[in-house]
Amino acid sequence: MDLIVWRHAEAEEGAPDLERKLTAKGRKQAERVAAWLLQRLPARFAVIASPAARAQQTAEALGVPVKTDKALAPGAAAAGIVQACGWPDYKGSVVIVGHQPDLGRAVAHLVAGGATPGWSIRKGGLWWLSNRVRDEKDQVVVRAVVSPDLL
Secondary structure, three states, X not given: OEEEEEEOOOEOOOOOHHHOOEOHHHHHHHXXXXXXXXXXXXOOOEEEEOOXXXXXXXXXXXXXXXXXXXXHOOOOOHHHHHHHHOOOOXXXXXXXXXXXXXXXXXHHHHHHOOOOOOOOOOOOOEEEEEEEEEOOEEEEEEEEEEOHHHO
């Protein structure tokens, strides 16, 4: 399984929180990262996003259908995020779009066994993880860490 953990791009300030939309800069961030992903993802992949407008808009930059999952809403637990994407048993690639610090905790949970409180993911940035089995042990492989300002 390939899991792409993508933090929503820059959003407007204000409330209500779930209605905050991307800024012009955020739309450009989402477009740059989506273009990078589309060059590397297989032809078929799933996209799951938080119900927050900013996460939906970020995910929509990929130009494919987006499944909305409340388990990815702000304040999501790492275990809920991992479960929502079907890790590690899903056969294929999944892009999840959500929020910080939730996604950083999920990545730390997968990569470091939860040994750290979580890692920071920049707005619009992503972590691309894969799983594999070596010597009958599950392993998590970090394939890429991307920040939109580097694209």
